Amino acid sequence: MIQFEKFTLPNGLRVVVHEDAATPMAVVNIMYDVGARDEDPGKTGFAHLFEHLMFGGSVNIEDFETPLQMAGGENNAYTTNDVTNYYVQLPAENLETALWLESDRLLSLAFDEKSLEVQRKVVSEEFKEHYINKPYGDVWFKLREMAYPNHPYRWMTIGKELSHIENATLEDVKQFFFKHYRPVNAILVVGGNVKTVEVKTLVEKWFADIPAGEKYVRSIPDELPQTAPRRMEVKADVPLDALYKCWHMDDRMSHGYYVADLITEVLGGGGSSRLFQSLVKEKKLFSHIECYHFGSVDKGLVAIEGKLVKGVKMEDAEKAVDEELEKLKKDGITEKELTKIQNKTESSIAFEDMSVMTRTNNLAFYELLGDADLFNTDREKYFAVTREDILLYSRKIFDVNNSNTLCYYSNN
Amino acid sequence: MLNRTIAPIIKEPVDFTISLPGCQKHTLSNGIEVYTVDMGSEETLMINWVFYAGNWYEDTKAVAAATNFLLKNGTSKRSAFDINEHFEYYGAYLSRSCYNETSELTLHCLNKHTNELLPVAAELITDAVFPAEELAIYKQNAKQRLQVSLQKCEFVAGRLIDAYLFGEQHPYGKYNNAEDYDAIQREDIVAFYNNYYRNGRCVIFAAGKLPADLINELEKHFGSLPLRSHRQELTVVRHPLQPAAQKKSHIINDAAGVQAAIRIASPFPNRHHPDFQKGLVLNTLFGGFFGSRLMANIREDKGYTYGIYSYLLNHIHECGWLISTEAGRDVSEATITEIYNEMELLREEPVDDEELLMTRNYMIGSILGDLDGPFQVIGRWKNLILNNIEESYFHNSLHVIRTVTAQELQELANKYLQPDQFYELVVI
Numbered sequence: 001m002i003q004f005e006k007f008t009l010p011n012g013l014r015v016v017v018h019e020d021a022a023t024p025m026a027v028v029n030i031m032y033d034v035g036a037r038d039e040d041p042g043k044t045g046f047a048h049l050f051e052h053l054m055f056g057g058s059v060n061i062e063d064f065e066t067p068l069q070m071a072g073g074e075n076n077a078y079t080t081n082d083v084t085n086y087y088v089q090l091p092a093e094n095l096e097t098a099l100w101l102e103s104d105r106l107l108s109l110a111f112d113e114k115s116l117e118v119q120r121k122v123v124s125e126e127f128k129e130h131y132i133n134k135p136y137g138d139v140w141f142k143l144r145e146m147a148y149p150n151h152p153y154r155w156m157t158i159g160k161e162l163s164h165i166e167n168a169t170l171e172d173v174k175q176f177f178f179k180h181y182r183p184v185n186a187i188l189v190v191g192g193n194v195k196t197v198e199v200k201t202l203v204e205k206w207f208a209d210i211p212a213g214e215k216y217v218r219s220i221p222d223e224l225p226q227t228a229p230r231r232m233e234v235k236a237d238v239p240l241d242a243l244y245k246c247w248h249m250d251d252r253m254s255h256g257y258y259v260a261d262l263i264t265e266v267l268g269g270g271g272s273s274r275l276f277q278s279l280v281k282e283k284k285l286f287s288h289i290e291c292y293h294f295g296s297v298d299k300g301l302v303a304i305e306g307k308l309v310k311g312v313k314m315e316d317a318e319k320a321v322d323e324e325l326e327k328l329k330k331d332g333i334t335e336k337e338l339t340k341i342q343n344k345t346e347s348s349i350a351f352e353d354m355s356v357m358t359r360t361n362n363l364a365f366y367e368l369l370g371d372a373d374l375f376n377t378d379r380e381k382y383f384a385v386t387r388e389d390i391l392l393y394s395r396k397i398f399d400v401n402n403s404n405t406l407c408y409y410s411n412n
Numbered sequence: 413m414l415n416r417t418i419a420p421i422i423k424e425p426v427d428f429t430i431s432l433p434g435c436q437k438h439t440l441s442n443g444i445e446v447y448t449v450d451m452g453s454e455e456t457l458m459i460n461w462v463f464y465a466g467n468w469y470e471d472t473k474a475v476a477a478a479t480n481f482l483l484k485n486g487t488s489k490r491s492a493f494d495i496n497e498h499f500e501y502y503g504a505y506l507s508r509s510c511y512n513e514t515s516e517l518t519l520h521c522l523n524k525h526t527n528e529l530l531p532v533a534a535e536l537i538t539d540a541v542f543p544a545e546e547l548a549i550y551k552q553n554a555k556q557r558l559q560v561s562l563q564k565c566e567f568v569a570g571r572l573i574d575a576y577l578f579g580e581q582h583p584y585g586k587y588n589n590a591e592d593y594d595a596i597q598r599e600d601i602v603a604f605y606n607n608y609y610r611n612g613r614c615v616i617f618a619a620g621k622l623p624a625d626l627i628n629e630l631e632k633h634f635g636s637l638p639l640r641s642h643r644q645e646l647t648v649v650r651h652p653l654q655p656a657a658q659k660k661s662h663i664i665n666d667a668a669g670v671q672a673a674i675r676i677a678s679p680f681p682n683r684h685h686p687d688f689q690k691g692l693v694l695n696t697l698f699g700g701f702f703g704s705r706l707m708a709n710i711r712e713d714k715g716y717t718y719g720i721y722s723y724l725l726n727h728i729h730e731c732g733w734l735i736s737t738e739a740g741r742d743v744s745e746a747t748i749t750e751i752y753n754e755m756e757l758l759r760e761e762p763v764d765d766e767e768l769l770m771t772r773n774y775m776i777g778s779i780l781g782d783l784d785g786p787f788q789v790i791g792r793w794k795n796l797i798l799n800n801i802e803e804s805y806f807h808n809s810l811h812v813i814r815t816v817t818a819q820e821l822q823e824l825a826n827k828y829l830q831p832d833q834f835y836e837l838v839v840i
Contacts, residue, residue, distance in 0.1 A: 022453060023784050060416035069703045070770045072425030072777020089781055091428065098421035104416050121715025121740075128670045129718050129738050135563045209414065239559035271484070271496030280549070281492065287553040307556060340501045347503030347522050350454045354785055 001376055002353070003141050004363060005196050009204065011212035012184035014043060016200045016363050018191040026092040026192035030102050031364035033187075035082040036159075036181035037152040037220060037298065045159020048079040048174050049123055049168060053085065054311070055322050058105035064310070069095040075245040079157050082297040083368060092193035094328050096202055099190075103206035106186065109177055116170055116346035123165050127158050136408065139305075146230050147246055147301055147404045151223040164180065182213020187367045191360035223299055231405045237412075240310065243317055244406040246303040247397045249293060252369060258381045259393040260293055260302055265341045266333055266390070267291040267304070267324070272340075274324055275304065284309055285317045302397055314407050325398040332391030345382045425776035426769070426814050432806050433783065438627050440635035445642065446627065447797060448618040449790040455523040455782070457620030458787055459530075459630075461537070462798065464642060465608035468583040468649060472600050473592040478550060479604045480510035483517065487539040490532075492546055492738040498532050506533070512583045513728050514798065523623050534633040537609055542601050551593045558590060566738055568665050569673035569839040576661070576835040577677050579654030584727055615642035615797065619658040619790035642798075653730060660836045669840040672697050672744035673703040676735040676751060678833040680724055683731070683799060687824060688724070690813040691733075694725050694821050697771045698758060698829070699735055701778075705754045706735070714750070716743040728799060733828060744838055758825035762818035775813045 004018040039046050054077065056066050068075060073090030076099075127216040131137040141156055147152035159165050188207070190199045226248060250256030267275050268291025279286045289306030308317050352358050359375075364375040396402075438446040465478040484506065485492040499506045504521035506529075517536065561567040571587040578585030616634070618626060681687055692700075699706035699722030706720045720737035739747040765773075770778055782788050796805060 025781050027782055056663075061419075065703045066770060067419050067422075069774040069777075070424075071422040072428075072773045072780065073612075074778060076776075076783065091423070091425055091777055091780055093423040094420075094425075097422055100416070100420050106676070107416070118712060118715040122711055122718055125671070125716070125740055126718040128740070133565065133666075133669055133738075134669045192415070205414070234735055238561075239563065240556055270500045272493055272500045277493055280553075284549065287556040307560070309552065310556065336501070340497075340503075343501060343503035343522075343525075345503070347456070347505075348518075350456050351520065352523060353788075354452065354454050354456065356784070 002359060002363075004372060006367075006372060009183065009208055011208065011210055012211075012215070013207055014187045014367060015203055016187070016189040016367055017194065017196045017218055018090055018189065018360060018363060019194060019196060020192055020359075021054060023192050023356050023400050024088055025356065026095045026097040026098070026190065026194050027087060027089050027360045028095070029085065029087045029189040029191070029360040029364050030106070031187045031189070031368055032084040032181055033185045033216070033368055034084050035080050035327050036155060036157040038154065038180065038216070038218065039155075041152065041155075041160075042372070043164055043168070044161075045123070045157075045165045046168065046172070048159065049119065049165055050176065050181070051077045052119040052123055053086060053109060053115060054105055056112060056119060057110040059108040059110060061101060061104045061364045062110070064105065065102055067097060068101060073098060080120055081153055081157055083365065085361065085364065087357065087361065095190070095194060095199070099202050099206045099322075102188070103174045103210065106181065106183065106207070107210050111174055113170060116168070116173060120165055120168060123158070124162055127162055127165070131156075131158060136242060137404045139244055139406065139408065142232060142234065143246055143404060143406050146232055146406070147248070148223055150221040152220060153223075153296065157233045169385060178213065180216055182205065183210050184212045184215045187364045189360045189364045189367070190311060191363070192356045214365070220298065227401050229400050229403045229405070231407070233407045233409065235411055238408065238410050239412060241308040241312075241314055241410050242306065242408040243308065243314065243321070244303065244305045244408065245321065246301040247402045248405050249300050249302050249397055251299045252295065252297045255381070255389070256393055257295075259385050259389045260397065261295070262341045262345070262382065262385055263390060263394055264293050264302060264395070265344060265382070266328070266337055269341070269344060275306075278317065278324055279306070279320055283320055285312050285320050289341065303331065313411070318405070318407075325394070329391070329395045329398055332387050332394070335387070339385055342383055343381050345379070347361055424769075425773040425780065428776060428780065429784070430776065430780055430810060432579040432792060432803065433789045434784065435790070440631050442635055442637060442639055443641040443644075444614055444616060444634060444639050446618065446630055447793055448617075448622060448626070449786050449793065450622040451789065452786040455620055455621055457521065457523055457526065457618060458790070459519045459533075460617040460794070461517045461533070462514050462615050462617065462642070462794075463516070463609055463641050464613040464775070465515040465604070466583070467586070468513045468651070469608055470604060472595065472597075473586060474588045474596055475600045475604050476515060476545070478596050479601045479609070479729045480508050480515040482542050482546055482601065482689065483508055483536050483540050484552060485550075486543045487535050488541055489535065489539070495532065495536070497531060502528055503720070504529055524742070526623055526626070526628060530629055530633045532659045534637065537639075538637060540605060540609075542598055542605070542781040543599055545595070547598055547601070551596060553763065554593050555590045558588070558593070564665065565665050565669055565673040565839040568663070569675045569837055570686070572661070572663070572839070573675035573677050573734065573835060573837050576656040576837065577679065578730060579652070582651050582653055584730060600638070611638050612640065612661050613642045613644060614639045616650050617790050617794050619786035636696070640749060656835065659832070659834070663837070665839050668820070670741055671840070673737045674735075674737050674739055674744060675837045675840045676748070677767045677833050677837065678733050678828065680731045680733040680828060682729060683801070687827070688731070689809045690723055690816050690820055690824055692809070693771060693775065693813055694758070694824050695722055695733070696775055697763060697767070697821070698722050698754065701774060703770065703774065706751065709754060710737070710739070710747055710750050714743075714746075716740055716747045716750075741840055744840075748836065748838070752831050755825070755829040755831060758829055759822065762822045765818070768818055770823075772813050782790065789796060
């Protein structure tokens with residue numbers, strides 16, 4: 001059980017405090033309820049662009065990094081299709097420095113033309129480094145578009161295309177900021193060697209006078225159930241053929257989420273997993289294969305991807321994957337497999353909980369999902385999953401009409 | 413009214429008292445040293461077996477890495493699948509990795525399963541059989557992975573710069589091609605395993621909220637094996653450095669590439685040299701963190717790159733100074749010019765007090781943050797033990813961070829940040 005306390009400021013900022021005297025450090029984590037799914041389809045990549053602009057100084061503090069580094073701190077951030085998360089770790093004595101910095105950038109960014117110009121370039125280089133200059137780097141651009149005809153998960157967090165970032169104006173950026181980065185859309189978690197009473201005083205001091213902002217109400221088209229298989233073929237200058245398949249699964253708060261999470265473990269978790277053992281080791285069709293899911297807040301995807309052994313035909317590789325899925329749909333999993341995935345779940349939660357950084361981050365995410373206390377009840381949901389659940393849910397997900405397939409062929 | 417332009421008072425990290433939490437040393441009957449850090453709140457632990465079985469010791473390329481990888485792929489009693497399933501059934505992670513001098517087997521598990529897992533770890537160290545079929549799969553998959561990696565400019569640049577700096581025959585500089593994987597013979601692996609694992613030099617590290625009987629269990633499973641203490645070296649293996657003659661190279665790996673991988677590197681003394689710890693401070697200032705000169709200029713001012721860093725390479729014998737970035741193809745020359753400009757500034761002008769203080773505070777804060785938790789603490793100890801240095805080194809490094817002067821850093825820059833000492837490589 002993880003201990004924490006919660007309170008809400010009059011401007012709507014939700015605050016969670018988690019004391020842990022075993023570390024000399026404090027972590028300040030602020031999660032904004034905005035991700036790539038909240039972007040305008042013609043202006044994608046903005047939430048992520050913000051991750052960069054947020055380090056470019058705020059209205060009263062020209063430079064975010066210098067005072068933080070002076071206080072012995074480090075910070076970083078990430079953006080997903082669902083959320084934007086900023087975190088600072090610093091010696092607990094200097095907690096106030098982090099709250100001062102975070103509160104000022106919540107108050108308002110500097111909105112500096114030069115900073116925007118530079119960060120546009122930096123993000124363009126990031127785009128090139130990860131998605132253009134890498135073999136298979138374009139795969140998820142294509143698969144997302146195929147799998148989501150309606151929902152804004154159809155584009156990547158980095159943006160649908162480089163031009164959206166290159167054309168971002170300061171006015172666009174301002175609008176996006178005041179729509180989403182307001183106390184009423186934010187969750188602040190302070191963890192580590194801190195005292196709740198003191199945190200409360202400091203948070204009130206620095207955050208209470210920030211205008212609440214207007215609550216952003218998300219209205220996103222739900223993805224309709226897929227009714228026919230979708231397929232695509234690509235040819236590119238890559239050394240090996242690769243197969244990518246994905247299927248729609250339930251949203252983060254559904255029972256199906258937990259079942260899907262365990263299904264990916266059975267199929268792709270480690271050297272004794274089904275796909276690895278059967279397709280890499282026994283049949284030698286793939287040199288590498290994995291199964292994972294995106295774990296998104298709205299309905300996500302379960303995916304299987306693998307690189308084919310040179311000389312293997314795409315049809316044979318795909319057929320073998322389908323056979324493994326059929327086996328799962330027919331016979332489900334054994335009692336031993338169920339114990340194994342439950343042991344793995346118990347252990348991965350224990351390892352994750354070792355770091356105060358992950359704990360504060362998770363508290364913020366659970367609070368965003370509805371209640372920080374889900375942190376303590378989430379694991380029970382994994383242990384409540386039965387063999388029957390896995391059998392039925394794999395039949396539901398791995399239905400051919402729910403499948404999206406990308407055959408990625410090598411030109412060589 | 414709150415004045416937000418005034419920063420809260422900070423407690424300068426340079427003034428912090430930092431202590432390295434203690435580490436216990438035990439010696440098993442066969443002389444194997446076990447180092448333990450017992451702290452933390454979760455019922456989890458990590459056990460790390462370090463062997464002197466890195467590529468430093470191999471006679472044929474790629475044999476050390478293949479042996480390390482295949483440790484888990486079969487014993488006389490269990491298949492690769494059985495081994496994986498045994499560890500995964502208990503929710504444990506058994507990883508292995510191969511470095512230059514050392515190679516490792518690392519177990520992460522819940523305390524309550526430790527005693528189910530230790531005997532199988534011992535089995536891997538004493539009874540791995542390296543089935544021919546497993547080797548064939550390994551070779552094929554390693555070659556395919558290599559083929560994909562070779563399309564990435566950063567991968568190509570990373571291996572070439574090491575070869576330029578240390579020599580293609582030197583363990584720090586050599587790299588594998590497809591034919592090296594083809595040439596691996598099972599007999600070479602078996603021989604390497606016998607010499608460097610089964611009868612090899614080993615040291616064990618364990619950390620977490622440790623079970624009370626851990627040392628007894630380690631003694632039971634590892635204390636009577638024919639392993640030797642890591643401090644015993646029967647024949648001292650040396651490798652001559654053979655740096656490249658050519659200082660500048662420009663390679664087109666992908667004519668359509670949109671970015672250039674830039675690597676600039678020079679030799680630097682190892683951590684036993686008095687310049688090393690001061691060098692760490694200068695490196696941090698130059699390119700070692702987000703607030704560094706290189707990042708501020710080349711990313712945050714010019715937007716040429718997503719990131720740029722410099723590093724002191726932490727090898728045991730020979731070190732080096734490496735600057736590494738992926739920058740836009742059209743700005744790669746401008747990026748290189750700026751890197752040298754920043755070197756020049758460090759040679760010409762002493763760093764001002766505020767920047768130096770910020771660097772000191774950042775470094776101390778980051779060490780404090782790094783000591784958070786048992787795995788991080790044992791990591792510090794491991795670094796000291798494998799490099800054969802005393803605990804005082806840790807405290808001395810804190811002292812250097814607190815006291816090194818702007819003048820000393822400038823002298824160091826003049827000694828080491830000379831462009832003509834650097835190898836310069838651009839791969840597009």
